[in-house]
Amino acid sequence: MDIIRELGSSRKYTLHSHTQFCDGHAPMEDFVTAAIRDGFTHYGFSPHSPIPIESPCNMSLEAVPLYLAEVERLRRLYGDHIRLYAAMEIDWLGPEWGPANDYFQSLPLDYRIGSVHFIPDKSGRYIDVDGSAERFARNMVESFDDDIDYVVTTFYEHSIDMLRAGGFDIIGHFDKIGQNASAYCPGIEDSAMYRSLVNRLLDEIILRKPIVEINTKAKTLHGRIFPSERYIPALIDAGVPLIVNSDAHWPDLINASRDYAFSLIESYKKVND
Numbered sequence: 001m002d003i004i005r006e007l008g009s010s011r012k013y014t015l016h017s018h019t020q021f022c023d024g025h026a027p028m029e030d031f032v033t034a035a036i037r038d039g040f041t042h043y044g045f046s047p048h049s050p051i052p053i054e055s056p057c058n059m060s061l062e063a064v065p066l067y068l069a070e071v072e073r074l075r076r077l078y079g080d081h082i083r084l085y086a087a088m089e090i091d092w093l094g095p096e097w098g099p100a101n102d103y104f105q106s107l108p109l110d111y112r113i114g115s116v117h118f119i120p121d122k123s124g125r126y127i128d129v130d131g132s133a134e135r136f137a138r139n140m141v142e143s144f145d146d147d148i149d150y151v152v153t154t155f156y157e158h159s160i161d162m163l164r165a166g167g168f169d170i171i172g173h174f175d176k177i178g179q180n181a182s183a184y185c186p187g188i189e190d191s192a193m194y195r196s197l198v199n200r201l202l203d204e205i206i207l208r209k210p211i212v213e214i215n216t217k218a219k220t221l222h223g224r225i226f227p228s229e230r231y232i233p234a235l236i237d238a239g240v241p242l243i244v245n246s247d248a249h250w251p252d253l254i255n256a257s258r259d260y261a262f263s264l265i266e267s268y269k270k271v272n273d
């Protein structure tokens, strides 16, 4: 599916959202009615994929057919008003478990988002690095020997591995670790070590040109978008396709801060035309 072509010139969409099937806070239908009310033209569901480790945020394998059936039901009900997509935000847990795997490729999804939320500790056990700053700080002590360099390096190396393995259309919030890493170690994003890691990932993105989302979920609460404003010019200059996703977990937030991201893209393009 050519997502960019499907969206056309519409700005009323999100292709990244969560519902009762994972850690979202409302049933799928509530998001659809909110989207129609808000004049959305396209809406994509992207539950956190099943994973082979314990996680309260990810959907179970058994729930996948129910999820797909619910998208079908909603399409029948609302398909005249909005284009609905069945997608998934698929976790990369190393070469054994990621978007490219046969299971995820065999699912009848309209598109796939690839994201890194978990990285292995030094014994290979996968630990969530995407949760709250408090939990991250706890995990730093309990699982990562206080080694923030290890954590950010592993996050970006896994992101590069995921890109190389492919099997997805959109790379999710590609510098998300910056939020928790900065809370834990202020200024780390300005360090040469951190910047060279992001630059390595950027090189890989520019080479492969997946769709990059600008994820606005944390803008209101934490004042951040993913990727950070500082990386967006390089993506635009390289012709990487960009979309703006709200990553909504609540129906009221489906359009939150998306206008900010669009105006950022536009003002850069205007100056550099």
Ligand SMILES: [Zn+2]
Binding pocket: 089, 115, 117, 172, 173
């Ligand atoms: Zn995510």
Ligand SMILES: [Zn+2]
Binding pocket: 016, 017, 018, 089, 247
């Ligand atoms: Zn998400």
